Amino acid sequence: MKVSVYRKAHFNAAHRLHRKDWSDERNQATFGKCNNPSYHGHNYELIVKVKGEIDPETGFVIDLKVLKDIIEEKVIERFDHKNLNVDVEEFQDINPTAEYIAVVIWRILRQEIKEDLELSVTLYETPRNFVEYSGE
Secondary structure: OEEEEEEEEEEEEEEOOOOOOOOHHHHHHHHHHHHOOOOEEEEEEEEEEEEEEOOOOOOOOOOHHHHHHHHHHHHHHHHOOEEHHHHOHHHOOOOOOHHHHHHHHHHHHHOOOOOOOEEEEEEEOOOOOEEEEOOO
């Protein structure tokens, strides 16, 4: 009997969509306003899904307090009120699109959550734009 549990979190961060190996014209044509040299920010909403068997002793798939603490320590402290392009090591060489941000968050969390549990990350960049990554 597998059950999915979810934890929501929130962080604010700035970024610029820009490829160093492209001309300014190509970056502007591809990324538009998101290529602003002064960066721009989002109020990101993060949903972390963990799926697995219920532990017969605790009744938990994962202790949600433990999951909350992992998300806070490993993701929120690292990304909140940061310039992703400048302050976050993982984005020194990759464009911090919503897609890549979700993948980076998933990889960070995957190291902290038992391998027998399935993990999925949904990241809302805006209320209407969001991505999901589950390690596939």
